[in-house]
Amino acid sequence: MQQRELSNRMTKEKIKELSDLISTKSIEESHFHPIDRYFLQPYIEKILNVDRDDFLIYNFENKSNLYSTYLMLCLPEMWSDTSIDDILRICMKFTNSFSFFGLIYFTYKYIEIDLIELILKLPNVKLSFENDIITWLKSQYFNFFKDETDLLFFEEKLIGVTNEEWMYIKQKLLIDKRVLPAHGSLDELKNYVHSLSESSLS
Numbered sequence: 001m002q003q004r005e006l007s008n009r010m011t012k013e014k015i016k017e018l019s020d021l022i023s024t025k026s027i028e029e030s031h032f033h034p035i036d037r038y039f040l041q042p043y044i045e046k047i048l049n050v051d052r053d054d055f056l057i058y059n060f061e062n063k064s065n066l067y068s069t070y071l072m073l074c075l076p077e078m079w080s081d082t083s084i085d086d087i088l089r090i091c092m093k094f095t096n097s098f099s100f101f102g103l104i105y106f107t108y109k110y111i112e113i114d115l116i117e118l119i120l121k122l123p124n125v126k127l128s129f130e131n132d133i134i135t136w137l138k139s140q141y142f143n144f145f146k147d148e149t150d151l152l153f154f155e156e157k158l159i160g161v162t163n164e165e166w167m168y169i170k171q172k173l174l175i176d177k178r179v180l181p182a183h184g185s186l187d188e189l190k191n192y193v194h195s196l197s198e199s200s201l202s
Contacts, residue, residue: 151163
């Protein structure tokens with residue numbers, strides 16, 4: 001048991017060192033702020049060789065939402081075999097509201113799947129984070145759709161990835177019947193997030 005705990009600590013320390021190195025170097029070396037795949041290329045093999053869950057948790061927990069969103073966008077292969085159960089398991093290990101903000105924003109806007117209700121029903125969310133998430137959703141939902149600039153980023157491969165890569169991942173995740181596609185319009189999303197309450201999710 002002690003050996004396993006020691007191994008886990010070493011793994012997490014390795015992820016911390018790698019993640020912090022990448023985020024620090026990206027400030028000076030990435031052509032696109034805050035990060036792009038061209039800069040990230042020399043690190044991708046190392047990233048894919050560490051524990052995926054721990055890597056995602058560390059970056060959502062410890063980096064800004066802007067940075068973690070673009071880091072995730074640069075790593076479609078990290079998400080290609082990720083299931084809904086994997087995502088929910090990761091959420092169960094989050095320790096702050098901002099981690100949920102980043103993951104919901106990323107999965108809704110860029111993968112175009114709606115995990116909001118699944119996340120809000122998690123035991124740790126009901127206990128500690130539900131009100132924060134609902135308040136945040138009501139203040140930020142209008143940022144959850146791609147605009148022309150986002151589409152241009154994909155078309156011109158300004159960050160080194162295409163929208164098609166993420167649409168493939170979207171279709172795989174939507175096989176899980178618990179998951180819905182993102183709402184079709186801003187008004188639909190607005191009505192949904194403003195209907196959220198503790199009673200409606202109990």
